[in-house]
Amino acid sequence: MAEEVILLDSWVSPFGMRARIALAEKGIKHEHREEDLGNKSDLLLKMNSIHKTIPVLIHNGKPVCESNNIVQYLDEVWHDKSPLLPSDPYLKGQARFWADFVDRKVFDAGRKVWVTKGEEQKSLMEEFIGHLKTLEAELGDEPYFGGEKMGYVDVTMVPIYSWFHAYEVSGNFSFESHCPKLVAWAKRCMQHDSVSKALPDPEKVYEYVLQLRKRLGIE
Amino acid sequence: MAEEVILLDSWVSPFGMRARIALAEKGIKHEHREEDLGNKSDLLLKMNSIHKTIPVLIHNGKPVCESNNIVQYLDEVWHDKSPLLPSDPYLKGQARFWADFVDRKVFDAGRKVWVTKGEEQKSLMEEFIGHLKTLEAELGDEPYFGGEKMGYVDVTMVPIYSWFHAYEVSGNFSFESHCPKLVAWAKRCMQHDSVSKALPDPEKVYEYVLQLRKRLGIE
Numbered sequence: 001m002a003e004e005v006i007l008l009d010s011w012v013s014p015f016g017m018r019a020r021i022a023l024a025e026k027g028i029k030h031e032h033r034e035e036d037l038g039n040k041s042d043l044l045l046k047m048n049s050i051h052k053t054i055p056v057l058i059h060n061g062k063p064v065c066e067s068n069n070i071v072q073y074l075d076e077v078w079h080d081k082s083p084l085l086p087s088d089p090y091l092k093g094q095a096r097f098w099a100d101f102v103d104r105k106v107f108d109a110g111r112k113v114w115v116t117k118g119e120e121q122k123s124l125m126e127e128f129i130g131h132l133k134t135l136e137a138e139l140g141d142e143p144y145f146g147g148e149k150m151g152y153v154d155v156t157m158v159p160i161y162s163w164f165h166a167y168e169v170s171g172n173f174s175f176e177s178h179c180p181k182l183v184a185w186a187k188r189c190m191q192h193d194s195v196s197k198a199l200p201d202p203e204k205v206y207e208y209v210l211q212l213r214k215r216l217g218i219e
Numbered sequence: 220m221a222e223e224v225i226l227l228d229s230w231v232s233p234f235g236m237r238a239r240i241a242l243a244e245k246g247i248k249h250e251h252r253e254e255d256l257g258n259k260s261d262l263l264l265k266m267n268s269i270h271k272t273i274p275v276l277i278h279n280g281k282p283v284c285e286s287n288n289i290v291q292y293l294d295e296v297w298h299d300k301s302p303l304l305p306s307d308p309y310l311k312g313q314a315r316f317w318a319d320f321v322d323r324k325v326f327d328a329g330r331k332v333w334v335t336k337g338e339e340q341k342s343l344m345e346e347f348i349g350h351l352k353t354l355e356a357e358l359g360d361e362p363y364f365g366g367e368k369m370g371y372v373d374v375t376m377v378p379i380y381s382w383f384h385a386y387e388v389s390g391n392f393s394f395e396s397h398c399p400k401l402v403a404w405a406k407r408c409m410q411h412d413s414v415s416k417a418l419p420d421p422e423k424v425y426e427y428v429l430q431l432r433k434r435l436g437i438e
Binding site for chain 2: 050064072076089
């Protein structure tokens with residue numbers, strides 16, 4: 001049977017980017033459908049009736065929701081090419097732990113920075129940088145979180161790099177001076193076509209962020 | 220090599236209960252160490268230096284942290300007895316989706332109920348019940364979330380049943396009248412020794428909750 005793979009996505013979403021990177025790493029042919037998040041499609045509302053969020057992967061008519069779940073699913077079904085999770089249970093557990101850290105700590109702290117201003121924003125930015133430094137310590141001297149090769153934690157984390165420019169311009173500061181190893185790691189990931197093609201132009205992300213803050217009445 | 224398995228735990232934690240159920244389902248001999256969460260052991264702080272939370276499973280000296288991660292790890296290493304996750308990638312993805320729903324929606328909403336009062340608490344209780352009804356719809360007419368057998372989603376969800384009594388006494392209401400199928404499911408799970416022995420006495424949980432609310436200055 002020919003595989004039918006559809007990704008319901010939104011260009012600026014770091015969660016959508018994870019699915020895009022995994023699909024590209026594995027060379028999976030698929031149809032990409034951009035959702036208007038202000039006017040979600042009936043298909044999205046049907047396929048993710050619980051959270052109503054992108055990304056949703058539809059594989060032969062069946063939906064898989066939540067980005068980390070999608071990446072794990074792709075890794076399990078298309079396990080031969082570019083494995084992302086280690087096969088050893090302990091290393092797999094470690095990878096899941098750090099992907100969860102990225103989701104719950106890094107992304108959450110990052111999101112709060114955009115919906116605040118002044119001193120509150122400054123303090124949240126420090127918290128965000130703290131989490132990035134924790135990740136930097138975990139990376140150590142390895143080229144990737146996956147070791148010698150890009151893996152699951154790399155795929156979950158690298159999308160936020162496309163948002164770094166927006167943080168830097170808004171806050172007039174440099175990630176490179178705070179987390180040089182992490183920035184070097186992100187640049188290393190960007191040398192993969194799967195990553196560089198999945199991540200949008202940082203200038204476009206910055207424009208989006210400005211609009212988001214205006215819409216929320218923060219600017 | 221003899222397996223050395225230690226669980227750092229706290230009796231009232233639904234997250235700790237998940238690990239206890241999985242260990243019991245698989246008949247894994249282990250040492251149980253109760254942590255004083257007001258004065259955490261050096262071992263806990265060392266083994267989960269990132270979150271400093273229980274449960275932590277220490278298998279032959281190596282730590283596995285975060286309850287759902289621990290359950291998945293136990294299921295992968297001890298895969299022969301009482302498999303908890305399905306082997307089919309789609310069903311596995313579905314199980315992970317619902318376990319994530321339990322974590323992010325059900326447990327989060329439940330926790331908020333305990334740290335609020337009055338109208339706010341009432342509205343949060345309604346949100347909590349709403350999530351339970353979503354789960355009930357997902358269960359449908361199956362005996363377990365895992366189908367014919369107790370599985371991963373059952374293990375992640377059933378611990379909160381030991382807290383139901385505390386909700387009912389505080390709110391003077393009945394889960395059974397709101398979610399009869401879910402309560403029947405919980406009672407079905409309680410017929411397993413692995414569950415009934417892992418879950419504490421609901422009266423003790425209620426006393427704990429009262430103390431918690433006093434400590435937070437809510438009562």
